[in-house]
Amino acid sequence: MRAQDLLLVTLREPPAEAEIPSHQWLVRGGFIRRVASGIYAYMPLMWRVLRKVEAIIREEMDATGALELRLPALQPAELWRRSGRWDTYTAGEGIMFSLTDRQGRELGLGPTHEEVVTSLAADLIRSYRQLPVSLYQLQTKFRDEIRPRFGLMRGREFIMKDAYSFHADEEDLRRYYGCMDQAYRRIFARCGLKVLAVQADSGAIGGGASQEFMAVADAGEDLVLSSGDGRYAANQERAQSLPPPSAPLKVTADQCFATPGQTTIEAVCAAHHLDPTQTVKVLLHRACFADGPDQPVLTALRGDQEVNPVKLTNTLGRLLAERGTVLALERLDADILQDHGVRLPVGFLGPDLSDDVIQGVPDLVGGFLRIVDSTAADLAGFVCGANVPDRHRRVPGWPALGLSLTRADVRSAQPGDRCCHDPKTVLTATRGIEVGHIFQLGRKYSSALAACFNSESGDAEPMWMGCYGIGVSRLAQAVVEQNHDDNGMIWPVSIAPFEVVITVANGEEQEQCGLAEKLYGELRAAGVDVLLDDRMERAGVKFKDADLLGIPWRVVVGRNAARGHVELKTRSEKDVLDMDASQLLPHLIPRLQRQRRGGLPEAGV
RNA sequence: CGGGGCGUAGCGCAGCUUGGUAGCGCGCUUGCUUUGGGAGCAAGAUGUCGCAGGUUCAAAUCCUGUCGCCCCGACCA
Incomplete structure (x- = not known):
């Protein structure tokens, strides 16, 4: 293929629509x-x-x-x-x-x-x-x-x-x-x-x-x-993953205590010398199904953990299999509830939040399906919201709450967590x-x-x-995205648009054009995907475009064409090899043949 | 859909606050010079200022609506 005939339109500046490098280069390269x-x-x-x-x-x-x-x-x-x-x-x-x-x-x-x-x-x-x-x-x-x-x-x-x-x-x-x-x-x-x-x-x-x-x-x-x-x-x-161990907490009696304005785990812990692993937090969701009103869901996790919506959705799908696929899982929005006269003590919720609080909310049916993550379920004693504004509660253990709970893994594993197969290694x-x-x-x-x-x-x-x-x-x-530098793309030979580009440094020099045409013909005859840059552009423009397009091999036919020499360079390396034109194919073809296999281990070499 | 932003020449943008001849850089066309890393000089072409209403003597600019696009959140190869 000749660059003249390629409708090659490259852009000097990255287009505004493109955010990541691969998108920018693909658009810039045409x-x-x-x-x-x-x-x-x-x-x-x-x-x-x-x-x-x-x-x-x-x-x-x-x-x-x-x-x-x-x-x-x-x-x-x-x-x-x-x-x-x-x-x-x-x-x-x-x-x-x-x-x-x-x-x-x-x-x-x-x-x-x-x-x-x-x-x-x-x-x-x-x-x-x-x-x-x-x-x-x-x-x-x-x-x-x-x-x-x-x-x-x-x-x-x-x-x-x-x-x-x-x-x-x-x-x-x-x-x-x-x-x-x-x-x-x-x-x-x-x-x-x-x-x-x-x-x-x-x-x-x-x-x-x-x-x-x-x-x-x-x-x-x-x-x-x-x-x-x-x-x-x-x-x-x-x-x-294995969650970090919790700090032991001895709770002798079930008691409430004042936590004015302490709506976050951090605030409660800071004010009462607690560790987040000694607390239980509660999240409210609605699970949407095709067949009717939404199912309210209450999820309890240890205070230091984050919920994993995918795991939670899968758990709900299993527990409510008779209702079909879970179409969506949405947080219960306190503002929307308030519009229907429901006042939730947000920031002070506990796992024993009464089903009564959501009665009368449109599109919700029944009481909470209560899920407790294993991190929370394993706590002997813990602190949680008291379901009353500005109050939390010390709970001596789950039996004290007298709830019907489903235990499940609904927490997000985090980088730094210990691995299940070997607690000595951590996840990155x-x-x-x-x-x-x-x-x-x-x-x-x-x-x-x-x-x-x-x-x-x-x-x-x-x-x-x-x-x-x-x-x-x-x-x-x-x-x-994995193969580019400041000048453009760097295609592997196996999927590059062209394997080789022949750049004619000066298209007005007969010797250069003649040699380039000769090599172009030879490479094509040898089954190489080669692009001949025969455009009437200055050398600098052609070099920039060759880099931008990321063609893995570049042959420059330039000032040394008079004595029958060309330069060979790869897109990814700086080194330039000056060689007699007759050496080009013997040098290049075996390397191309190997590279066409991509990253596979070489066989019989 | 919620939140934020942008629509002005092929591309990237300024102009809008404070209404009055539509601009800059790159690209494109022609000529001369240049010729190994996006050349220089000169001349030139290119716009329903996203669209529709409104305000006004006058709208790219102000108001209303609408469409499109981009970014942040929930979906997937």
């Missing part, structure tokens, strides 16, 4: 252009990168025996009603774009494809002899994100590789899940991406075990907690970009959509399913 919020055009350079990423994914997926296909983006509501996800995905907090056609039929633009693929599997798979089957596609997905952000990182339209596997039993599902784990590690390594595999929450997709692949980056939206010994890593949403925090997520779905979708097969014994059984996603466009941007 790789992407914003069309609307969260909607981007992939320009020719970006498209070349994406196609290379997709090729790597195809190779590795095919190697696991998966079959590529293409499912429709436009999907009937009926299918989603059968899995029970239509309402949760379109109503209120829903993430699916939906529409009605001219006959009044409801349709959705696919944010994911479990329903479609499962119903196909139900149609096609009759016998255990056909299993296992793994299907995948590379496709544009649509999600009505509340807040699109960071260019391709969180778009409303993005490219995703999604795969779905079907198995006769759980053991085979586990086996294939392990295969996918390995395939994913190879894919990311080949793309030059540093990732952490971490235990994850399954979220709206549901199911059993799941693992996320996190590209390490400060701009990442997720917090990963990992142990120094490499034996444990988890998304904070899911992470478990890393930020990460979720580039892949693999799930063992189990039989949730196959049961709902009657995707059954006849087993060896002749019984009809729902298939065991797994699903496996990679954010393709997000991955490409994550690579830039």
Whole structure:
């Protein structure tokens, strides 16, 4: 490709819309252009990168025996009603774009494809002899994100590789899940991406075990907690740890005491010589369901701990399984309660807060579901609010409160906490970009959509399913986020838009042009992805652009062209190698061949 | 949706407080010079000042509404 023909438009200044480096560089380099919020055009350079990423994914997926296909983006509501996800995905907090056609039929633009693929599997798979089957596609997905952000990182339209596997039993599902784990590690390594595999929450997709692949980056939206010994890593949403030990507190009698204006744990502790681990704090939430009024929830935690909303939501989903999926978990807003005549002694709440206080609040039904985190439940004696303004209470132990409580782990693990597997190591925090997520779905979708097969014994059984996603466009941007400097992007050879750029220092010098053309032809003949910068620009402009675009190898045909010499330089190193033009290919080709393998260990070298 | 901010030339911005000829830098076009790290000089083109109402002799500027976008919080590849 010649730069003349590339419609190369680079920007000298970072665009105002871009916040993080990878977004700025991609826009400045002319790789992407914003069309609307969260909607981007992939320009020719970006498209070349994406196609290379997709090729790597195809190779590795095919190697696991998966079959590529293409499912429709436009999907009937009926299918989603059968899995029970239509309402949760379109109503209120829903993430699916939906529409009605001219006959009044409801349709959705696919944010994911479990329903479609499962119903196909139900149609096609009759016998255990056909299993296992793994299907995948590379496709544009649509999600009505509340807040699109960071260019391709969180778009409303993005490219995703999604795969779905079907198995006769759980053991085979586990086996294939392990295969996918390995395939994913190879894919990311080949793309030059540093990732952490971490235990994850399954979220709206549901199911059993799941693992996320996190590209390490400060701009990442997720917090990963990992142990120094490499034996444990988890998304904070899911992470478990040993809480710091509590300071013992001897409470001989149940008694109230005055805490005027002391509405925070810190204030109470400071005024009464207490440690936060000797206190219990209370949080009030409402859990929203599709089928009616909200469930009030009271959560008690040890004073030094923070609630983990994901864990709490999951706990509520289990306890209230008959009400379906928890659509949302919201803090009970004291101001709103006050509008309905409910006066809460905020700052002085205790676990035994009476159900009476919320009677008459619209959209709330019944009394509190009371959850106590293990950190609080383990306290023998503690201090908590007395449910009366300006008063707290010493409690000799939970039996003294006479409550019906559900014990659960709903606290957030924190960096610095001791690890469960080895109390001598502590958790440290890393930020990460979720580039892949693999799930063992189990039989949730196959049961709902009657995707059954006849087993060896002749019984009809729902298939065991797994699903496996990679954010393709997000991955490409994550690579830039991990690989850039003050001058621009630094692509790994394996997914670079071009492997080599030939920069003609002075386009008016016949000798330079002639030699550059000759090398361009030779490199192309050798199967190298090469860009010839033949633009009528000054050398400085071409050097700046070559750096900005991040092409890994640069050949400069300049002042030494007269004696048949060229310069070879990599994007990431400063050193320049001056060599006879005839040496260029013998020197470059073997190195390129190695680098095309990405970060994989070299075989047979 | 809640909170904060911004819409002025292709890009980045000033002008708005105090209403009166729409500006700067980069980019673009032409010419000359220059030619190894975003060149210099000269000449030039480019705007329904987001949109709609209102106030006014007069609105980019003041008022009302509306749309779009960005940032901080709850969702996800």
